[in-house]
Amino acid sequence: MINIIVNDTPHLFRPDTTLDRIIKELKISENGIAVAVNENIITKSAWNTKTLNENDKVLVIRATQGG
Numbered sequence: 674m675i676n677i678i679v680n681d682t683p684h685l686f687r688p689d690t691t692l693d694r695i696i697k698e699l700k701i702s703e704n705g706i707a708v709a710v711n712e713n714i715i716t717k718s719a720w721n722t723k724t725l726n727e728n729d730k731v732l733v734i735r736a737t738q739g740g
Contacts, residue, residue, distance in 0.1 A: 712732075
């Protein structure tokens with residue numbers, strides 16, 4: 674298992690885990706979110722190929738309405 678930090682919270686995943694698998698396993702809705710790994714934005718089309726490594730930091734940002 675490898676340790677991945679998601680929004681400042683550590684989680685354990687299999688070594689071959691992709692970004693889309695993390696989003697699904699943590700039950701994060703894919704609508705209206707942006708995702709960065711180690712401060713680099715990852716496009717949604719690349720989520721299924723972006724494999725994560727030990728101690729990677731994932732930041733999930735949700736768009737909100739406001740005025």
